[in-house]
Structure formats: C-alpha cells, structure tokens
Amino acid sequence: MKCHVCGGEMRAVVTDLPFKLSQKTIVILKALPVMQCKKCTEYLLEDRVMDRVEAMMNKVDQGAELEILRYAA
C-alpha cells in the first residue's frame, strides 16, 4: 500500500490517536492499529478498524470533555 500524499510506503503500526467527536468532546484511542506512512505524517484506518472505532464513538458520553478508550482488537 502506498501513501496517497507522498507515495511513500505505508506500514502497520499501533499508536494512540485523538478524535474530535464534537465541539467539546475529544476521544483518545489507545493502542489503535493504523497504516502509517514512513515518509510523512499521513495515516489511514482499515475499514474494519474504522467500523469498530465508530461503534466505540457511539458509546461515548457526549457530555464528557475527554474520554480515553483502549482499542481492543
């Protein structure tokens, strides 16, 4: 898989990523498997990971300012 920004090689890594859920709610997902470019900061989520992330986001309390979740495969 190639990076669509710079054409660099994408590799699978496990990282922590923040997601802005709403104007005031930020969710940090820990230990998330992503494909990351070796040359630039571009990354992408595989479809099955994205589906699970969305399911987790739907359960987050919208009143919270910061939620930290662990992505469990």
Ligand SMILES: [Zn+2]
């Ligand atoms: Zn790149």
